Amino acid sequence: MSAVARLARVRELALAGFIALLVIVIAAQNGDFLSGSNLRSILLDITLIAALASAQLMVMLTRNFDLSIGSTVGLSAVTVGMICQQHGALPTPLAYLVAVAVGLVVGLVNGFAIARLRIPSIIFTLGMLSVVRGAVYLVADGGQVNSEDVPAGMTDLATGGPFGIPPLVLIALAVALAAFAFLRWTRSGRNVYAVGSNPDAARLHGLPVSRTVVLVFALSGAVAGLAGALYLSRFGFAQITAGSGLELTVIAAVVVGGASIFGGSGSIAGTLLGCLLLGVIGNGFAVLGVSQYWQDAAYGALILLAVIADARLRAVRRPARSAAAPKEATA
Amino acid sequence: MKRREAPRTPERREEEKDHVPEIEGRDGAAVPVLEARAVSKVFGGTVALDHVDLSLRAGEIHALLGENGAGKSTLTRILCGVHRPDTGELRVDGAVVDFHTPAAAQEHDIAILHQEPSLFGDLEVAENVFVGRQPKHGRPPRIDRRAMRAEAAALLAELGAELDPAARVADLSLAEAQLVEMAGALSRRARVLIVDEPTAALTPGEVGDLFRVLRGLRDRGVAILFIGHRLEEIFALADRITVLRDGRFVDSRAAADHDEASLIRAMVGRDVAALHVRTRVEPGEPLLQVRGLARAGVFEAVDLDLRSGEIVGLAGLVGAGRTEVARAVFGIDRRDAGTVELAGERLRTPQQAMRAGLAFVPEDRQREGVAVELPIAANVALPILGRVAFHGWLRPGRERALAREWGERLRLKARDVEQAPRELSGGNQQKVVLAKWLATRPRVLILDEPTRGVDVGAKVEIHRLIDELAAAGMAILLISSDLPEVLALSDRVLVMREGRVTAALHHAEATPERVMQAATAEAQAVAA
CATH class of the missing domain: 3.40.50.300 (P-loop containing nucleotide triphosphate hydrolases)
Incomplete structure (x- = not known):
């Protein structure tokens, strides 16, 4: 294993160690932190983030960003909720399927626009963030999804489960595992890394650059759609603002998890640890009665720390090829 | 033209005399x-x-x-x-x-080994060799990392390279990265x-x-x-x-x-004589004096003298360090050693250089030379805003008058001075850049590839202009990869190779052969 690979691995270990330390410190202050119900609440809190971050990682590996996911979560949650409100409760699997389909449409629009029209993803998805949020208002038509509209089958997913782990959490875990297998064991998954590491070389090697970009945005959209259903299951209602701001937390989790914002490097393991760290901080600060503002400040400090670490790691490499600096965020 | 003999055997010279060029190759039928x-x-x-x-x-x-x-x-x-x-x-x-x-x-x-290896720094060596074609195994089929690494190691061994197939390519040297590319070519049975x-x-x-x-x-x-x-x-x-x-x-x-x-x-x-020939004037007072200029790893020990009315050509291959020397002289790039003086005044920053009367027309006009979206008038006035403005307020009338004056002198073909250079041809864009710097009324002008990518007509006009400027007493450093251009216009030619001046030739002794020899072959460094 090379020095940098070792460093990267150490970085994930360092993250895990930091989380463990944080848990010990918080538990020493307040024993309730380690209670079963509180741990379950942490898991539930990071469920949405973990699923979304697994997909966002793939997007970011290709040197792109998907800022539209928060709005897509809202669109999918409100769409499913309004269908149930007007036509009666959908069977849970069908509700989830509809949610995924809604997200997939948004993801495909993003993917084709960014790959074919060569629009920088950060700008295009910023536009889509507003457009999709507008669609949420249209779908909601002045109303909102109330708790009685959400099928009981959906909200049941947030409780019970084997070893007290709610099915919701298992769904998010399955998404993360699928992303892990895809990125590690398939050629398309390896192409995701290659395209982000050096887009010009990817083209010269005849890799399907555009198709890869479309694929990661489609996956990101589909997972955001799924996350909309998870949202309904978790909270049992959805306002038109559902999911807003999620994209920033998700990108923070991916970056804290060690993925490079310049593409080409990052892992699912690191991303999940990033989610866990944000979850532990959020919950721990609440348990300790620390102000919400300190939590935001801590998130911000973590992001800065992660980005500085990434920049330093890149600087260690020889200039010959690390000069593959970010040219454009497009494919 | 005298043929210079390379170190070859007498038999070979014998062969040369009556050798029919063998276009068919060694085994003509293949x-x-x-x-x-x-x-x-x-x-x-x-x-x-x-x-x-x-x-x-x-x-x-x-x-x-x-x-x-x-x-x-x-x-x-x-x-x-x-x-x-x-x-x-x-x-x-x-x-x-x-x-x-x-x-x-x-x-x-068909495989290609690029000048700059075209690899994926974030991926390991084995994966770079097999990218897009990774071996698979199992059911459902998945990438077989172990087999991939073993095959990559075998290919690298064939090339005589001892490289860890699991190492990240970003950590390799350039030579090692080339071997990885070559292993990729081998694996495709290129x-x-x-x-x-x-x-x-x-x-x-x-x-x-x-x-x-x-x-x-x-x-x-x-x-x-x-x-x-x-x-x-x-x-x-x-x-x-x-x-x-x-x-x-x-x-x-x-x-x-x-x-x-x-x-x-x-x-x-090429037919060197077909190009514009200069009206030579006797060089006047010394203006630019560069001594021992160096930048670690880029160029070293560059001496340069420019006198009023003199054109000095700087020849050499791309990457020899010519542009870098010019940038360091102007003060844009850091210098590690050496001094630059214009008429006795020490220059360190571009601001000092411009005040002292040095102008630098860069190589890449699209990126460094013109603001392609701004009107021609604004471009021309850019380096001398202080003179165009009145207590900090721009006076568009003066901008336009200035641009018109220089546009006429350079025979700029544009609708009017409000047109954006984006819409102009390469030759006319270059004239906008020239107008902009000439408007500063420099005493010394550095031109980096002034005719690259311009059509023949514009080229002849630019040559004529360079000649006129020198005749009027300007000192000009002409960097060009166009050898006939350098030879026709220069009073003296300096040749650079790998960051060193390898020849300093008077225009009478500067033949294409001698310049190319100094630019390509190992030669003794000489003082300028």
């Missing part, structure tokens, strides 16, 4: 593996390739030679599917093919390997290793196209040599039929 026939390519209005032929045979190392801009890179890109020819055809094993993408060329077993100036950044030891590998591949029947500049390397390696000049095919013959002098002649032999 069908070329890869062939380009009458290939042409035009970019914008510039003809990059004009009916060029090239044929590569199995088991030969074929060198492709030419000056900067002769069309080597364009031809290379066509052969590996990056560009498509406008006319002409490519043949593989005698059958016509159409490479619309790099992938299509790869399917025909029958044609195109090597684009691979030695530019290698140490002599690494070059030796690379050549050993290339000869090994040739002996196994791979056709190798080697693009290079250094003549000693070409003679050490090549079986056959094809020379391009100005986008045209010059000749193709066995390396044994060439010596250094005949190659240089083939590369530069």
Whole structure:
């Protein structure tokens, strides 16, 4: 294993160690932190983030960003909720399927626009963030999804489960595992890394650059759609603002998890640890009665720390090829 | 023109006399593996390739030679599917093919080793070798990392390289990265390997290793196209040599039929007399004085004197350090040692340089020369806003008058001075850049590739202008890869090679051969 690979691995270990330390410190202050119900609440809190971050990682590996996911979560949650409100409760699997389909449409629009029209993803998805949020208002038509509209089958997913782990959490875990297998064991998954590491070389090697970009945005959209259903299951209602701001937390989790914002490097393991760290901080600060503002400040400090670490790691490499600096965020 | 003999045996010289150029190659009957026939390519209005032929045979190392801009890179890109020819055809094993993408060329077993390795720094060595073609196993099929690493290690061993297949490519040296690319070519069972100036950044030891590998591949029947500049390397390696000049095919013959002098002649032999000839004036007072200028790893020990009314040409190949010297003289780039004085005044920053009367017209006008979206008038007024403005307020009328005055002197073809340079031709854009710097009324002008990419008409006008400026007493440093241009305009020519001045020639003694020799061959560094 090379020095940098070792460093990267150490970085994930360092993250895990930091989380463990944080848990010990918080538990020493307040024993309730380690209670079963509180741990379950942490898991539930990071469920949405973990699923979304697994997909966002793939997007970011290709040197792109998907800022539209928060709005897509809202669109999918409100769409499913309004269908149930007007036509009666959908069977849970069908509700989830509809949610995924809604997200997939948004993801495909993003993917084709960014790959074919060569629009920088950060700008295009910023536009889509507003457009999709507008669609949420249209779908909601002045109303909102109330708790009685959400099928009981959906909200049941947030409780019970084997070893007290709610099915919701298992769904998010399955998404993360699928992303892990895809990125590690398939050629398309390896192409995701290659395209982000050096887009010009990817083209010269005849890799399907555009198709890869479309694929990661489609996956990101589909997972955001799924996350909309998870949202309904978790909270049992959805306002038109559902999911807003999620994209920033998700990108923070991916970056804290060690993925490079310049593409080409990052892992699912690191991303999940990033989610866990944000979850532990959020919950721990609440348990300790620390102000919400300190939590935001801590998130911000973590992001800065992660980005500085990434920049330093890149600087260690020889200039010959690390000069593959970010040219454009497009494919 | 006297032929200069390279260190060759008397027998070989004997052969040369009555040797018929052997276009058919060593085994005349064999069908070329890869062939380009009458290939042409035009970019914008510039003809990059004009009916060029090239044929590569199995088991030969074929060198492709030419000056900067002769069309080597364009031809290379066509052969590996990056560009498509406008006319002409490519043949593989005698059958016509159409490479619309790099992938299509790869399917025909053509691999390219880029000048700058085109690899994935974040991925490990084995994955770079097999990217897009990783071996799979199991059910459902998934990438077999262990097999991939074992195969990569075997390929690297074939190349005589000891590299950890699990190492990240970003951690490798340039030479190691080239071996990884070559292993990729091997793994595709490439029958044609195109090597684009691979030695530019290698140490002599690494070059030796690379050549050993290339000869090994040739002996196994791979056709190798080697693009290079250094003549000693070409003679050490090549079986056959094809020379391009100005986008045209010059000749193709066995390396044994060439010596250094005949190659240089083939590369530069243009009608130099057809170009604008200068009205020479007696140089006046010394203006610019550069002493011992150096920047670590880029150039060293550069001395330079420019007198009023004098044009000094700075010749050399791309990457020899000419532009870098100019930037350091102007003060844009850091200097590690040395001094720059203009009429006795020490210059350190671009601001000081401009105040003292130094102007620098950069090479890349699109990026550094003009603001393509701003009106011509604003561009011209940019370096002298202080003189155009009244207590900090711009006076558009004066801007326009200034731009009009210079536009007329330079015969700028534009609708009016409100037009944006984006809409102008390359030659007219260059005139806007010139107008902008001439409006500062400099005493010393540095021109970096002033006629690159401009049409012939504009080129003649720019030459005339340079001549007029010198006649009026301006001192001019002319950096150009266009050798006839340098020779026709300069009073003295400095030649750079790998960051050093390797020759300082008076215009009477500056022949294309001598300049090319100093630019390419190992030569003694001389004082300017």
